[in-house]
Amino acid sequence: MRKRQKHSLFRRGIRMDDILSSATEYGQTAILVLLVAWALRCAAKCERKWLFQLLAGAFCCFLLGNIYLMLHVWVMDDWAFVFSPADVSWLGLYSFFIAVDLGLMSEWTQQEQQRAKKYRRMAWLGPAVVIAFHISYIVLYPEIWPNNLVFCIVLSFLGYYAFLMFFTSRAKVGIQTNMHTYHGVMMFFLFVELILFFVSSFGGYPWILYYAILWALTAGLCLLVPAAKKGATA
Amino acid sequence: MIYAENIFMCIAAPLVIAMFLLRGDARRFVVFFTIGLAACLLAAYINNFIVNAAAGLEYFSMSAAQTTVRLTPICEEVMKALPIYFYVAVFATKRSDIVSVALAVGLGFATLENCGYIAQYGAEDVLFTLIRGFSAGVMHATCAALLGYGLAFVHGRKHFAFAGSFAFLCMAITYHAIYNLLVSADSGVRIAGYILPVATAAVLLLILRRPSGKLFRATD
Numbered sequence: 046m047r048k049r050q051k052h053s054l055f056r057r058g059i060r061m062d063d064i065l066s067s068a069t070e071y072g073q074t075a076i077l078v079l080l081v082a083w084a085l086r087c088a089a090k091c092e093r094k095w096l097f098q099l100l101a102g103a104f105c106c107f108l109l110g111n112i113y114l115m116l117h118v119w120v121m122d123d124w125a126f127v128f129s130p131a132d133v134s135w136l137g138l139y140s141f142f143i144a145v146d147l148g149l150m151s152e153w154t155q156q157e158q159q160r161a162k163k164y165r166r167m168a169w170l171g172p173a174v175v176i177a178f179h180i181s182y183i184v185l186y187p188e189i190w191p192n193n194l195v196f197c198i199v200l201s202f203l204g205y206y207a208f209l210m211f212f213t214s215r216a217k218v219g220i221q222t223n224m225h226t227y228h229g230v231m232m233f234f235l236f237v238e239l240i241l242f243f244v245s246s247f248g249g250y251p252w253i254l255y256y257a258i259l260w261a262l263t264a265g266l267c268l269l270v271p272a273a274k275k276g277a278t279a
Numbered sequence: 280m281i282y283a284e285n286i287f288m289c290i291a292a293p294l295v296i297a298m299f300l301l302r303g304d305a306r307r308f309v310v311f312f313t314i315g316l317a318a319c320l321l322a323a324y325i326n327n328f329i330v331n332a333a334a335g336l337e338y339f340s341m342s343a344a345q346t347t348v349r350l351t352p353i354c355e356e357v358m359k360a361l362p363i364y365f366y367v368a369v370f371a372t373k374r375s376d377i378v379s380v381a382l383a384v385g386l387g388f389a390t391l392e393n394c395g396y397i398a399q400y401g402a403e404d405v406l407f408t409l410i411r412g413f414s415a416g417v418m419h420a421t422c423a424a425l426l427g428y429g430l431a432f433v434h435g436r437k438h439f440a441f442a443g444s445f446a447f448l449c450m451a452i453t454y455h456a457i458y459n460l461l462v463s464a465d466s467g468v469r470i471a472g473y474i475l476p477v478a479t480a481a482v483l484l485l486i487l488r489r490p491s492g493k494l495f496r497a498t499d
Contacts, residue, residue, distance in 0.1 A: 141443070
């Protein structure tokens, strides 16, 4: 899905974007390794072990996708374009996040279930945003529509559950107490991911923006563990 | 040209007879080992079919190297996963059984693939056969074990069983793709690819043997 954009800052030799690209790739990979370890550590200590095990799985998927992309450039001397196993790893990442949301929903009290009914219509806002973004990708890159369609379906599910959980957990009642931050971070992650696809699909933007968004995405992932920890230990 | 069907029949015939003689866990292992052999054969057919079908489409046409890295991992892991999913959905009652079944399918798959390689390239070179056995053989078993532990983890958790199963399959596919990518390199990176499966298996064993590893052990 993501596509490397090449912009030369200095026409004579130094390519600033290559330096930033390497720093982002290696930095993000190192952070993901630490996040996997952190999530597993939390799983060993916290009550909701499954939540942190799923989060560790999500980070592991993202990590494997990143490693694949880096190795592809190294071994094949070419950027992996869609549909690559890296795309599969991102689908795995979103599926792990969906699994977390579904797991949390299964623990809802009756009060929370009643509350969720009120927000079901509002939660459709999530898939609506995802579909709107993906229609623009499909219009722009019609040749890779199967890839965009698959991403659209999986992200629509994630969008629906992220919005539903966010609105429902706002009341701070029942088992969802203090999970509001986690769902807020998840919505942030989803939005940044959509912006990242958007930015990497369209040319003519300041190249530093792409890496800024990538770092924002990494920050979102980093915030997920403490946010989940806060909710799980409440 | 290798006759994979003939190799499959040669290996599967005594196993089919053994299925009628064995009982319990041993029979289950033999059944799923044979299914793993069949999955390997089917994966080869489907892989070829997709490559030929994609050749007609300008955007999706792939070279042999790209096929190995992009398509083969998806096709092989899905074919390995299907019988394991079927077992989990229909028969599984204990989590530890899921891991055993997954490993049996993975080992069966690796066996037929290795036999095919030996039939194609010969078995004269001991180093080649050893590398093949410890790299691709262990890699298939590791991927299957990863999926097996994943399915054992989501087993009984109906709410996220589907999403979790799919996510673990995605993880196995990406791991397989990384291995294929490394071993397809011309440089010394290939050695890293050969070592990767054994290293991963060793790390998994270490984690599972530690007291804190009980988190990931497929206990019932």
